[in-house]
Amino acid sequence: MDFINEFLQNVFGNLANFDWRQVVMWLIGAILIYLAVKKEMEPTLLLPMGFGAILLNLPMSGALEPIEVLYNAGIANDLFPLLLFVGIGAMIDFTPLLSNPKLMLFGAAAQFGIFFTFTMASFIPLFELHDAASIAIIGAADGPTSIKVANSLGTQFAGSIAVAAYSYMALVPVIIPPVVKLVTTKKERQIRMAYSTTQVKQSTKILFPILVTIVAGCIAPEAASLIGFLMFGNLIRECGVLGSLSETAQKVLANLITLFLGITIAFQMQAEKFVKLETFIIIGLGLVAFIFDIIGGVMFAKFINLFSKNKVNPMIGAAGISAFPMASRVVHKMGLEEDPQNFLLMHAAGANVAGQISSAIAGGLILSFML
Amino acid sequence: MGYWEMVGGNVIQSLKYMLFGMAGIFVITAIIIAGMVLLNKAMAGKPKNTSEE
Numbered sequence: 001m002d003f004i005n006e007f008l009q010n011v012f013g014n015l016a017n018f019d020w021r022q023v024v025m026w027l028i029g030a031i032l033i034y035l036a037v038k039k040e041m042e043p044t045l046l047l048p049m050g051f052g053a054i055l056l057n058l059p060m061s062g063a064l065e066p067i068e069v070l071y072n073a074g075i076a077n078d079l080f081p082l083l084l085f086v087g088i089g090a091m092i093d094f095t096p097l098l099s100n101p102k103l104m105l106f107g108a109a110a111q112f113g114i115f116f117t118f119t120m121a122s123f124i125p126l127f128e129l130h131d132a133a134s135i136a137i138i139g140a141a142d143g144p145t146s147i148k149v150a151n152s153l154g155t156q157f158a159g160s161i162a163v164a165a166y167s168y169m170a171l172v173p174v175i176i177p178p179v180v181k182l183v184t185t186k187k188e189r190q191i192r193m194a195y196s197t198t199q200v201k202q203s204t205k206i207l208f209p210i211l212v213t214i215v216a217g218c219i220a221p222e223a224a225s226l227i228g229f230l231m232f233g234n235l236i237r238e239c240g241v242l243g244s245l246s247e248t249a250q251k252v253l254a255n256l257i258t259l260f261l262g263i264t265i266a267f268q269m270q271a272e273k274f275v276k277l278e279t280f281i282i283i284g285l286g287l288v289a290f291i292f293d294i295i296g297g298v299m300f301a302k303f304i305n306l307f308s309k310n311k312v313n314p315m316i317g318a319a320g321i322s323a324f325p326m327a328s329r330v331v332h333k334m335g336l337e338e339d340p341q342n343f344l345l346m347h348a349a350g351a352n353v354a355g356q357i358s359s360a361i362a363g364g365l366i367l368s369f370m371l
Numbered sequence: 372m373g374y375w376e377m378v379g380g381n382v383i384q385s386l387k388y389m390l391f392g393m394a395g396i397f398v399i400t401a402i403i404i405a406g407m408v409l410l411n412k413a414m415a416g417k418p419k420n421t422s423e424e
Contacts, residue, residue, distance in 0.1 A: 104403060104404050112393065115388065118389060122378060122384070125378050132381065132385060204410045357403070358400065369388045
């Protein structure tokens with residue numbers, strides 16, 4: 001009998017370390033994998049995060065140690081998000097924005113949700129001010145910015161924030177249409193915008209990332225790393241002499257970092273940190289941030305229309321959220337649904353890349369305020 | 372401790388940051404737009420319509 005007991009203790013003893021919250025994390029991991037595989041929602045991140053959530057929530061998981069090494073090497077010091085920004089910068093074509101600079105305003109307006117959510121979160125006694133700021137940055141609609149700000153501010157909710165940020169980015173096609181329809185009329189959505197553009201010279205495209213880095217970095221020094229890495233990637237793309245580096249940044253670097261980023265974020269998804277009331281509140285506040293980003297962009301476009309002779313389709317404001325390129329595609333599609341001859345893609349893409357810059361600036365400003 | 376005593380300070384701070392943040396973004400944006408316009412003028416010369424090219 002003792003032999004059997006010893007056998008059971010030695011072979012199955014670890015099962016005694018089970019915690020019901022770990023099973024909840026398995027379910028969350030399974031849902032993330034399902035969304036990634038079946039619904040193709042941000043699969044490059046949701047799948048590693050989902051698997052990581054399962055892997056790290058095995059009782060006494062031996063994967064904890066190597067993933068903690070990765071976490072300390074790549075996320076705790078912001079390295080992974082910043083390197084990913086190099087890849088994202090190399091993927092972005094700023095031509096639609098450079099040919100119509102005023103679209104930059106819509107990127108700025110669509111960050112309203114961040115600051116609105118900051119205030120909303122500060123009404124909840126469960127969150128300290130730095131937690132509220134970290135939660136609000138979900139509204140940046142930009143994973144690397146959310147991770148960078150949450151980590152820099154040292155919030156304990158970094159895992160929930162990353163999950164919410166990437167989940168809502170994946171849900172942009174579901175979130176934008178009803179919110180836009182709520183705050184616009186059919187007539188407004190049918191506004192056509194003329195597509196005439198100034199020719200953008202190669203030299204302008206080269207100088208633009210340098211200009212943005214200097215301006216944003218001087219005014220909001222905490223934004224220098226986010227904006228700087230984003231613009232570095234773009235400079236590699238546009239300079240015309242680093243084709244292979246640009247291609248590497250867009251594909252190999254971005255894929256490699258994404259691969260490790262997802263599973264490393266899961267380090268913050270350990271049951272004892274994740275399964276609590278605050279997580280659900282954070283997920284709710286993330287949705288608030290996205291909704292008010294969209295409303296901010298749309299209402300700003302409507303405000304511009306009060307004074308402008310050339311009317312702007314207010315849906316362009318919704319493309320000002322950072323989720324690139326999905327937000328612009330959704331707005332373009334909505335425009336075509338309202339009027340099959342209304343092609344908004346270039347305007348929406350301009351606002352969308354502006355949102356990418358503005359969200360990094362917003363992240364930098366929040367860090368400047370809080371640190 | 373009452374509810375407002377718990378959160379009041381944070382709410383006022385966050386409202387201040389909301390004001391500073393949105394104002395800051397628009398100021399930086401305005402400078403970048405001015406820079407873009409100047410760059411376009413300096414580098415591209417007169418604006419052209421793409422349909423004419």
